[in-house]
Amino acid sequence: DTGVSQDPRHKITKRGQNVTFRCDPISEHNRLYWYRQTLGQGPEFLTYFQNEAQLEKSRLLSDRFSAERPKGSFSTLEIQRTEQGDSAMYLCAGGLAGPDTGELFFGEGSRLTVL
């Protein structure tokens, strides 16, 4: 158990619906990352926050995706007008800023299935 929780663990939705995932990282972790993982692939970077500021977004993150981290604690990832191609595992990870750190602490993920 890494101490990072994600909710819901599984979500099945119909194409066109909106979904929202929540991540609660370890409280000391000032950096929070969202990744997406599809079958047979490694995790792909989506976006990251340092405290409440969203500092980088991948080109994978279309305008249907939005992420927030109000107050620098928990984070949400919303997908609007879902498409079948959005089906994937969405992973959240926390970490610390600093030159000698780098390991991330991952949650167990939120699996999205779009029908």
Place this chain on the structure above:
Amino acid sequence: AQSVAQPEDQVNVAEGNPLTVKCTYSVSGNPYLFWYVQYPNRGLQFLLKYITGDNLVKGSYGFEAEFNKSQTSFHLKKPSALVSDSALYFCAVRLNYGGATNKLIFGTGTLLAVQP
């Protein structure tokens, strides 16, 4: 652009034998390198990292990895495999700190299967 390659989709090894899971990287500058393991229906777990110093780094569960700058490799090793080591292993690289985002770039993963 920085990238990581794991040339083997699957590695099969008998319990008690040594194992190696291969990883090569491409990055400008000094890399930070990581290995993570993913068990079924579980999140990724950190195994070990190389930042600087000794080329041989030791990590969790008896795993170690050797950094080879000339070959741009960071292979994961274990002297004696256990059936419980069977899992999906990911190599990852990060740009050296210097204003970078600290994001990790992952390889495609290698499935390790240890036969009893």
